Amino acid sequence: MSIDLRPPDPDEPAVRSPELLRLVQAARTAPAPVLKVSSDAVFAGFQARRRDSRRLYVGVGLAAAAAVALLWARPSFMSSKTGTFEPVAATTVEAAHTAPPALAASVRVVAEEGPPTVVRGPWQVELTEGRYDVTVAAHAGPELLQVETPGGTVEIAQGRVLIVVAGTRTEAELRTGVATWIAPDGARTPLAVAPAADDDAIDPAAGPSELARHADALLAAGRRDAAIRVLDRLVSDHPDSPPARAALLDLARLLKAAARTDEARCAYALYLERYPAKEQLADEVEGALARLGPGPACAGLRPR
């Protein structure tokens, strides 16, 4: 395209191609959805963000103060001419006694396995390795419980969430109520309520759409391995169904993310076998497959 140095005509049309204009008209005439979010929800979110910001400032301030105190105290540690540390005879300042923060009355956290919960404030807890049952009873105010874990944060407005922390991985399962998963990059995903029964069990009569929704719910709850099982079932049992193509792509991505490289390679290969056309993203998939590098044959590996 050549660069046109003439000033634009103020009345120039936004779209010149009649064919493209038809698509644009379809977008223009689409009615905007009815907005469900309320000013109360916005206010609650604003309050939560403000609390987070304050905590950040306080944390930075405390860290700076601790660093200054350490620098100040260091000469007394190093007072020996031999260079060895000597015990400080007496501390000049007694550490201020502060009561540990207590959780809000509406909040209950039960550590079923693992160490006790670290309470950071009435509406903030930190979980390390283990399994926890977290309940936030209905309350009048806009407060949201922030459950911080190595894998991200679970924000609970009200309800019960089962949280399992293993290393840097966190699985959150919403049993009742309203909660949101906040990834480390800040992306927010509302959690779907998991079925009360054994939700790992896949209904043998479930159709492809139900399986796709089930996998979505498991993913939203951070349960990648369970989602992989459901997607595997979808692409294997319903290969010709409409959701199968996206499901196979999702399955490959999830397997790759789970470091199950050989299975991811097979999933991408199966995708190309089933959907070789360019408009079906075959180019993109070929690239992804190439990036995984060579590997063993897929015989005996899923998905098939």
Place this chain on the structure above:
Amino acid sequence: MTTRAAVRDVESAAVLAAAQDGDRAAQAAIFEAYKERVARQVFRMTGDASSVDDLVQEVFISAFSALGRFRGDAQLGTWLYTIAANRVRNWWDSQRRRRRREDIASSHAAGDVVATPEADFEATQQRERLYRALGELPDKLRESFVARAIEGMNLHEASAALGVPISTVSYRTRRAEQLLCAALGIPWRDE
């Protein structure tokens, strides 16, 4: 609906200052005055009705958190437009959202769940095609094209909303059209 009176009221310094301090009523007034406009903008920019609520909420939370930086050089509506455009950029960047779009598109394409009349279904298909291609455009080209072509702004309005010269809006819109035509297999004529 947004009314001129409502907009004038919420743009008063007192309301803005109160909202910045976390005054619930002031924030609610601003939200009510601008929510429809922001929702329309977000919907036009993403084409995804299911994400509008989340994005509108994020836009207003970001705006209230950053009100201290609002100098009043532009109108509050223009400032909100910029915040919404930034949030939408993040949205397009999100692979998860894109995958969801793929799910929706593929299920619609194969007629898995079709509860709309034929004409509506065709329009939905056309929108899906357009937004898929829009998602592949660079942010700045997409924003110019959406402002001009889908939101129906003239060059001056789009220039003010996007904060770039008119000639830049014109160039970006035409370049976007060229790329969209190529992606969609539509002939493009540079007149």
